[in-house]
Amino acid sequence: xxxxxxxxxxxxxxxxxxxxxxxxxxxxxxxxxxxxxxxxxxxxxxxxxxxxxxxxxxxxxxxxxxxxxxxxxxxxxxxxxxxxxxxxxxxxxxxxxxxxxxxxxxxxxxxxxxxxxxxxxxxxxxxxxxxxxxxxxxxxxxxxxxxxxxxxxxxxxxxxxxxxxxxxxxxxxxxxxxxxxxxxxxxxxxxxxxxxxxxxxxxxxxxxxxxxxxxxxxxxxxxxxxxxxxxxxxxxxxxxxxxxxxxxxxxxxxx
Amino acid sequence: xxxxxxxxxxxxxxxxxxxxxxxxxxxxxxxxxxxxxxxxxxxxxxxxxxxxxxxxxxxxxxxxxxxxxxxxxxxxxxxxxxxxxxxxxxxxxxxxxxxxxxxxxxxxxxxxxxxxxxxxxxxxxxxxxxxxxxxxxxxxxxxxxxxxxxxxxxxxxxxxxxxxxxxxxxxxxxxxxxxxxxxxxxxxxxxxxxxxxxxxxxxxxxxxxxxxxxxxxxxxxxxxxxxxxxxxxxxxxxxxxxxxxxxxxxxxxxxxxxxxxxxxxxxxxxxxxxxxxxxxxxxxxxxx
Numbered sequence: 001x002x003x004x005x006x007x008x009x010x011x012x013x014x015x016x017x018x019x020x021x022x023x024x025x026x027x028x029x030x031x032x033x034x035x036x037x038x039x040x041x042x043x044x045x046x047x048x049x050x051x052x053x054x055x056x057x058x059x060x061x062x063x064x065x066x067x068x069x070x071x072x073x074x075x076x077x078x079x080x081x082x083x084x085x086x087x088x089x090x091x092x093x094x095x096x097x098x099x100x101x102x103x104x105x106x107x108x109x110x111x112x113x114x115x116x117x118x119x120x121x122x123x124x125x126x127x128x129x130x131x132x133x134x135x136x137x138x139x140x141x142x143x144x145x146x147x148x149x150x151x152x153x154x155x156x157x158x159x160x161x162x163x164x165x166x167x168x169x170x171x172x173x174x175x176x177x178x179x180x181x182x183x184x185x186x187x188x189x190x191x192x193x194x195x196x197x198x199x200x201x202x203x204x205x206x207x208x209x210x211x212x213x214x215x216x217x218x219x220x221x222x223x224x225x226x227x228x229x230x231x232x233x234x235x236x237x238x239x240x241x242x243x244x245x246x247x248x249x250x251x252x253x254x255x
Numbered sequence: 256x257x258x259x260x261x262x263x264x265x266x267x268x269x270x271x272x273x274x275x276x277x278x279x280x281x282x283x284x285x286x287x288x289x290x291x292x293x294x295x296x297x298x299x300x301x302x303x304x305x306x307x308x309x310x311x312x313x314x315x316x317x318x319x320x321x322x323x324x325x326x327x328x329x330x331x332x333x334x335x336x337x338x339x340x341x342x343x344x345x346x347x348x349x350x351x352x353x354x355x356x357x358x359x360x361x362x363x364x365x366x367x368x369x370x371x372x373x374x375x376x377x378x379x380x381x382x383x384x385x386x387x388x389x390x391x392x393x394x395x396x397x398x399x400x401x402x403x404x405x406x407x408x409x410x411x412x413x414x415x416x417x418x419x420x421x422x423x424x425x426x427x428x429x430x431x432x433x434x435x436x437x438x439x440x441x442x443x444x445x446x447x448x449x450x451x452x453x454x455x456x457x458x459x460x461x462x463x464x465x466x467x468x469x470x471x472x473x474x475x476x477x478x479x480x481x482x483x484x485x486x487x488x489x490x491x492x493x494x495x496x497x498x499x500x501x502x503x504x505x506x507x508x509x510x511x512x513x514x515x516x517x518x519x520x521x522x523x524x525x526x527x528x529x530x531x532x533x534x535x536x537x538x539x540x541x542x543x
Contacts, residue, residue, distance in 0.1 A: 002362075005362070006360075006362075008359075009356070009359035009360050009362075010360070012355075012356060012359055013345055013348060013352070013356045016348060016352055017347055017348070083345070087342070087343070087345070087346060088339060088341050088342075088343045089343045089344055089345050089346075091309055091339060091343055092337075092343050092344075092357070092360075092404075093360070094308075094309055095307050095308060095309060095332050095335070095337055096332060096357075096360035096361065097329050097332040097333045097360075097361065097362075098360060
């Protein structure tokens with residue numbers, strides 16, 4: 001119990017800020033997904049059919065996956081790297097009598113909550129816009145699997161955000177990382193097109209991105225296809241890997 | 256026998272090829288108000304970072320309240336409060352929220368949390384600023400808020416890294432009063448400073464550090480008497496300044512009488528800790 005109390009203590013400060021700015025946070029996090037929906041779903045995608053599916057039905061799960069990634073990653077990394085490098089108030093967590101794991105999970109919680117807030121809002125948009133979405137999420141088990149997949153996605157990317165925030169040496173580093181890693185990952189991970197349409201060896205590289213697995217999970221549920229359990233396992237693996245990397249970074253911060 | 260609140264044994268810290276702290280052997284006793292004096296970059300903050308478990312020593316050992324900083328960091332963290340040189344509060348939260356955060360991190364139960372926050376706001380004179388964002392406060396108030404946060408769990412040892420750096424004269428005096436009060440209330444204080452007058456005005460014992468090495472340790476009077484309680488500063492016509500130290504004013508006066516009369520200036524004054532530093536290093540604190 002003490003572990004969860006410590007996690008909540010770490011999360012508490014971020015939660016205060018989240019409550020204070022909830023409307024602005026949700027609004028700003030939805031701008032890009034809504035633009036993607038408008039451009040790819042209704043603009044370019046109107047006449048496209050992929051794997052026998054209407055492109056809107058195909059792309060909405062990808063946009064939800066992308067939203068979960070961006071908001072959980074940014075939610076965990078942005079404030080943390082500023083607190084660590086510029087305001088130095090992250091040091092206060094390091095000298096508090098709490099475990100390093102509680103710090104990692106507490107800081108990731110902020111990303112998870114933000115990722116869930118915006119991706120669930122996009123899910124509501126999906127339910128309003130896509131008949132397939134409404135039909136296939138109706139069975140409670142499907143809805144539960146969809147929510148579980150979203151939660152796992154947010155956790156994976158929140159841990160990744162914490163790791164990146166603990167690793168970068170400046171704001172410019174974070175910006176460069178976002179441009180060279182996060183931006184390509186956003187577009188090339190099965191969000192807007194199926195990875196199967198790409199030839200080898202690039203296809204294999206796309207499967208090294210956790211977002212590819214999130215897109216595949218969500219899409220399979222929405223399109224009523226069998227759930228790719230290998231993607232769920234891969235995501236759990238990514239989650240454990242990113243958590244371990246966070247622990248390793250924290251251990252070496254003062255060395 | 257005096258209880259040791261802080262002890263180090265051949266403590267070293269290297270960053271690559273740079274040695275920030277060299278073979279530091281130090282004892283600070285419970286109830287002490289100890290000052291670590293030295294120029295910027297001397298190794299003061301690195302020492303505090305090791306003692307507060309934020310950095311690991313390259314070699315040597317250190318203990319706070321008997322707990323090894325490397326082997327028992329969790330125990331050390333329970334007994335210490337830390338006010339960093341830079342403001343380490345969450346600027347987007349209010350003073351009270353910052354205090355509540357620290358209280359939660361130190362697992363204070365709800366009733367005790369509220370009581371302690373209220374007491375400390377009063378103690379540090381911050382009651383009327385409790386609900387203001389930290390970012391909106393003046394430098395002096397921010398430092399006091401940082402102290403209030405550091406005291407939330409009633410630490411036995413308080414580390415203050417340059418507590419008055421950047422404060423105006425009035426805020427500095429108020430901070431000194433608060434530090435004296437804390438020490439009188441039983442908190443062992445380890446402060447770093449590069450202000451001579453601060454070390455002299457506040458500290459029972461002072462360690463002088465330069466280039467990572469401890470070069471003097473004792474109470475300010477002891478250290479001054481080692482170089483001589485009276486200082487004669489002379490300035491030659493070419494602008495060269497020389498310092499001469501004497502055990503008494505009488506001896507200093509005798510020395511002046513023998514000086515040539517073509518000097519630009521002669522000043523006789525009581526020695527201070529900067530004279531100790533000059534005598535030991537050949538340069539003033541702050542001179543590169």
